[in-house]
Amino acid sequence: MAQTATINPVENTAAPPAEARPNILIVDDRKENLLATEKVLKNLDAGIFKANSGNEALSLMLRHKFAVILLDVQMPEMDGFEVAMLMQDHESMRGIPIIFVTAISKEEKYATQAAEIGAVDYIFKPINPAILKSKVKVYLDIYVQREQILRLNTGLRQSNGELERFAYVCSHDMQEPVRMMNSYGGLLEEQCAGRLDEKAGKYLRFIIGNAQRMQKMIQDILTFSRVGREEVQMESVNCNQIVHEILFEFETTIKEKNARITCSDLPTLETSPTLIRVLFQNLIGNALKFQDGGKPPEINITAQWQDKLWRFSIHDNGIGIDPAFHNKIFAIFQRLHRKEDYPGTGIGLSTCRKFIELCGGDIGFDSTPGQGSTFFFTLPQRGK
Numbered sequence: 001m002a003q004t005a006t007i008n009p010v011e012n013t014a015a016p017p018a019e020a021r022p023n024i025l026i027v028d029d030r031k032e033n034l035l036a037t038e039k040v041l042k043n044l045d046a047g048i049f050k051a052n053s054g055n056e057a058l059s060l061m062l063r064h065k066f067a068v069i070l071l072d073v074q075m076p077e078m079d080g081f082e083v084a085m086l087m088q089d090h091e092s093m094r095g096i097p098i099i100f101v102t103a104i105s106k107e108e109k110y111a112t113q114a115a116e117i118g119a120v121d122y123i124f125k126p127i128n129p130a131i132l133k134s135k136v137k138v139y140l141d142i143y144v145q146r147e148q149i150l151r152l153n154t155g156l157r158q159s160n161g162e163l164e165r166f167a168y169v170c171s172h173d174m175q176e177p178v179r180m181m182n183s184y185g186g187l188l189e190e191q192c193a194g195r196l197d198e199k200a201g202k203y204l205r206f207i208i209g210n211a212q213r214m215q216k217m218i219q220d221i222l223t224f225s226r227v228g229r230e231e232v233q234m235e236s237v238n239c240n241q242i243v244h245e246i247l248f249e250f251e252t253t254i255k256e257k258n259a260r261i262t263c264s265d266l267p268t269l270e271t272s273p274t275l276i277r278v279l280f281q282n283l284i285g286n287a288l289k290f291q292d293g294g295k296p297p298e299i300n301i302t303a304q305w306q307d308k309l310w311r312f313s314i315h316d317n318g319i320g321i322d323p324a325f326h327n328k329i330f331a332i333f334q335r336l337h338r339k340e341d342y343p344g345t346g347i348g349l350s351t352c353r354k355f356i357e358l359c360g361g362d363i364g365f366d367s368t369p370g371q372g373s374t375f376f377f378t379l380p381q382r383g384k
Contacts, residue, residue, distance in 0.1 A: 022067035022143045023047040024136060027057040027083070028101070029075040037070060037101075040129045046140055054078030058086060061093050067143030068136055071119075073102035084117040097139045099123060175215075182211035237273045239266035239280075239312075243301060246280050253288055259297035266303045267310055269379060275355045282352050283375050287316035290373075309361065309378040316374075321367040329365070352377070 024046050026037045034050045051057040073080040087093040103125040185208040287299045300315045356363045356377050367373035
């Protein structure tokens with residue numbers, strides 16, 4: 001008659017939290033073997049479950065999480081190999097480390113069969129207690145570390161989500177008062193033209209300028225918080241048309257700086273038209289902005305089909321980026337220059353990276369100070 005599976009947690013004042021405490025499953029059809037193995041492992045900081053048949057073991061695995069399973073090969077009705085193969089068919093059991101324990105022939109074919117099924121080890125009886133305990137402890141430690149990482153990742157995702165929702169709400173609610181500041185400041189400047197002394201005019205222009213910068217920052221924060229938070233609407237987007245429209249928006253700056261911009265034939269992609277526009281606006285805008293004024297800007301935009309992805313490049317002859325800042329360039333609110341020299345919010349490149357990663361691509365750059373930069377990004381072509 002089959003035994004009822006039991007759990008025998010070992011009391012330990014230094015035990016980790018209950019949710020992190022790992023479990024061991026011992027499977028053997030002989031009661032004396034179950035008790036002997038339990039005795040060897042009882043001082044480990046883990047819960048110990050016992051099952052005396054393959055069916056009982058599978059039932060326990062459906063109801064509990066295990067860090068490692070000690071599985072006897074020779075059992076009636078269903079042997080250890082059959083149990084392991086059934087585990088591979090169930091997602092919740094797949095990947096649990098299995099240590100086969102056997103008294104059958106030590107022929108290599110059995111160890112090979114165990115490895116093919118997914119066993120991490122193959123131990124022969126009689127068991128050396130010290131070796132068994134050491135092997136099991138390794139998998140207990142791995143399990144605890146993995147669970148800690150999973151909890152930390154979950155916490156980070158929740159925190160990031162809350163921060164982005166907070167940023168969205170705050171920036172959304174700030175739009176109207178800042179817009180009013182800018183509008184009334186502009187009206188005051190217009191109506192009081194010629195009636196303000198130099199100092200008052202300077203203060204008024206300072207108010208308007210800061211209101212405009214605040215508006216730009218709010219818009220950038222809203223854009224950043226929406227990426228990955230709202231459902232991305234995919235459609236067929238002609239990148240040539242997007243770039244043409246953006247260059248038209250920058251027409252005044254291009255003429256003032258006498259910039260020369262060339263663009264190769266760009267692909268049509270299944271992507272978000274809004275986000276691809278944000279991407280090109282930031283990268284082309286930066287290429288025009290970060291110049292030393294000593295020579296006209298030269299910008300070249302290209303795209304190549306490479307390794308099942310489209311690789312876009314935007315090359316400029318601007319001021320370049322110091323290698324010391326290479327790890328900071330895509331961090332939100334990171335600015336490498338004073339706003340008086342190069343205005344901006346420090347959000348643009350963070351938004352670009354967030355969008356690219358959301359779409360399954362990558363973004364990076366090559367740069368030499370004083371010789372310009374090449375920003376490149378990849379995007380998949382859906383259906384190609």
